[in-house]
Amino acid sequence: MVQKAFASSADLAEKEQSMEVLADGVYALTAEGDPNVGAVEGEDFLVCFEALATPVAARAWLARLREHTAKPVRHLVLSHYHAVRVLGASAFDAQTIVAHDNTRALIAERGRQDWESELGRMPRLFREPASIPGLTWPDVTFSDRMTIHLGGDRGTLELRHLGRGHTEGDIVAWLPRQRVLFAGDLVEAQAALYTGDAYHADWAGGTLDRVAELPAEVLVGGRGAVVRGRPAVAAAIAQTRDFLRVMRREVGGARERGGTLKDAFQAAHAALAPRYGGWPIFEHCLPFNVSRLWDELSGVERPAIWTAERDRAVWDRLQS
Template sequence: MTFLHEIGSGVHVLRHPVLDVNATLVVGGESALVVDTLSTAVQAQELLAAVRRVTALPLTVVNTHHHFDHSFGNQVFAGAKIWAHEEAARLIGPAMHARAAVEYPDMASELACTTPSAPTELVRAAADLDLGDRPVQLRHFGRGHSIGDLAVLVPDADVLIAGDLVEESGPPQFDDAYPLDWPDTVAALLARLTPDSRVVPGHGAVVGLPFVTAQHEHLAALAWLIREGDADGAPPERVAAKSPFPQDVSLPAVQRGYLQLNALT
């Protein structure tokens, strides 16, 4: 049985063992918000059961970005409003489903029984939700881990749900990323944090201001390495070897950064 754990007043996190991905429940006076719906319909059913052990209130959903491990459980929440950035909504569909099945063959059977469900409510820069005497802010601070990252802020609990803009249990992933933009986007997150803030990363344990500050410094260092490497004509492998992150994730970052600098992405 999968359980949610309260990390702040009325804010609960489910850390799912598959891919160590987080889903978050925010309970208000009149409704509740589920942030990210996990990878498959089976996982989302576990999530919904855990949510219903906490609250019977009507539900709204937010996808922090388009990747399957954060959005493919949407179908289980049919009938609820599902919010996402407009670019994320565009990308939740058959192409992502096919890619996930190839990249995660151990989940192929569950994915075969999962139909991607597109979000119904689109955000360009900002939207505010009212859960009943509890405001929640949806903010797109810029590109980073993906083209359509949304941060979810719960001001009265001093909680920020960051999606994969912040990663705890592994290094940031750059396959669809914008590594030159990512530092500025995380800087915007940092501007909303206090010394007591709790930050729910896309994967791993809940963190705070010091962790996000350190990750921002590493992202900024990598962005400068990419700019310098491009100016010097350095091969991506040489730049990745200098990165503060492991080389296997840094090489895609450098390649993506070079494409950005040369206006190819």
């Protein structure tokens, strides 16, 4: 097998961005499989969801948002700790940065290593990395649920931790009045999953069950296009669950047969590629996904910390 270019290091073409108004005062920016971001208007403030990888990248998103509203950002909500989601936070001038308790702990434990890892894996997303002032630290954290009252007749924005999944600190942002769900990377819409820091059994089981219980009519996943309509929302959740189940079946089967990590990777690739192989970041993510799942099935409860050096070692072992 010819070795592939490392992770997304060769993905240097700019993606076309789509700014969408999902409901009155509810916005999303998607970009052909790049990380999605969103915003919700309160009566006299904004809540922004996700921060992108650098302040320069975040300011470009905010410029698009300012074509619709000049309200100040009161809350910046981070769905989890990964660098491409959080390191642009300083551009928002938010009064508070909100995340789950576990996300704050993960930033303290492995935020610096994750920054270096993701910069190496996805250099295009880090527009002017020198603009990053340092790690992003949340001001407010919670364990289960937090409600933001939007004021006037705009209703509420509910931040919920629905269980371990993509990480141990994922949260979603749910607008019950508008029935819009920002799902973070717990759900992807025609984009491959990254599970290198995941809890696969929890995610494929109870966590996605709880996501599905929310009666969303519009869903913004971590990557991919905005999904509209209850059947399409259910299909996106089912697609995410299927990806996880196929990986667990193939990696678990390889282990039970006494195979190696590379055997497990090849089995998972063969089973997933016909449906998912053409989707964004599939080839990038799968070696890291299989490595984490192999550890989990071997009894390693918490994901090992990804470093730039470990990234390369796993990639060279599985993609060569």
